[in-house]
Amino acid sequence: LEKALMLSGNKTVDKVTPKDLEAAKTDEYNLIVYDGIVPDEFPDTGNIIFINPGIAKESPGWQQEVFIFKDSTNHNQNNKQGKAVLVKAVKCDVTEYIEDYSFSCLDVTGFDTPAWASSFFNTGKGLSAGYIGNYNGRMVAVTGFDLHNTDFPLQTEFPIFMYNLLRKTMSVQIIEKTVYNAGEAVGIQKKKQAEEAAVTKPDGTKEIYSLGSGMAVFTDTLDAGLYYVEEGDDRMYFTVSFPEDESDVSKETLITSDKNTKTETSKTASKNISKKMIVMPVLALLLVLLMAEWHIYRKRL
Structure with missing residues (x-):
């Protein structure tokens, strides 16, 4: 993950251990990645990626909005299943070009997707193993598994996934395109x-x-x-x-000075018709040449 961040063109990538987390000045960064930990307070600035978050039973209000368990009684140790789980990609921006990909992973945390987010990884039980969305003006992504518990990082799909994920979380745009x-x-x-x-x-x-x-x-x-x-x-x-296809109008209706209507073919349509009239004879000529060449070849044999 650290290499992926550096290769993404970021000028500064700093790694902080959990014990130094409270002293770190997170307001200086555009993106904050929490790997296996969850802070007591939600950062004031920056977009966030939570990887394999460990959730306490009694958590602050913001954690209940970001991490939602669908049925914690079916899981052990903070909703972890403790066995191999098939994780499937869900078609969205984060899984672009890997929509049909799936992989096996140990100890997957199953979430209910919050209302502000959309899932990009699902488990076979219909739970979300990864989701992303705009939470209070910041892009927040969550993955419910440890990258060390799967061979996903060794596959060719992983760099594509990381590129899509970082593209969505490095900045928040008001609208997606122009x-x-x-x-x-x-x-x-x-x-x-x-x-x-x-x-x-x-x-x-x-x-x-x-x-x-x-x-x-x-x-x-x-x-x-x-x-x-x-x-x-x-x-x-x-x-x-x-x-x-809508702007290339084939006909135009004009109102003349004597209040009569007259329909004319537009220039764009005329160009399209002209192209068709040119292409058809050329194709016919090529067909004749191929038949002639085949006939000469038969005679030589």
Whole structure:
């Protein structure tokens, strides 16, 4: 994991032992990784990855929101199963390109996925073995197993998984991308402590959305143009355009001066038709040449 962080291009990667955890100044880092431990207080800044967290029976309020056990009576030692478990990838951004991957692991902790998160690893019993989401303006990821208890880090899928995980947790963007198709929903993530997000449309009108649940969804993207989202002092722009297959209109209806309508083929459609008219004769010519070559070859034999 430490090597993966260094290879990801981070300027500073510091390793701290559990005994020095309280003295460490976590507010200086964009990403904090807790391997096998859970702090008493939730850090004020930075995104967080919890690997194989050890949970006490009597835990603070924030731990009950981040770590949710579905049925602790079916597990031993803090919900650990103590046996080999098949872990399957769940299709999402974190498992991009490894959606069909599965691996065996010892001592897997099964969680119920919190409302603010989405699962990326599941166990055969339907419990989550890994999830990620926006918790109070920060990206938080949790994996319920020790990387030393599985051969997953030795597989070719592991670097892909780590790249996707670090890409999601190294920073929190208000919106995922900057270009959307008309009619496509835009997910707005809560960043820092912002309670509301304002979306300004191309015509200048503004809509306000609550971020109480950690995110909001903006769906009024029928108009093409430049939009921007504001959360506190942060602003992010995005554009909405029509898909190419919809923008290439084959016909246009015109109203003439005598109030009659006239339908004309657009330039884009004409170009497409012209391309088809050129391609078909070329294909036919190639077929004739191949047949002639085959005929000559038969004669030589």
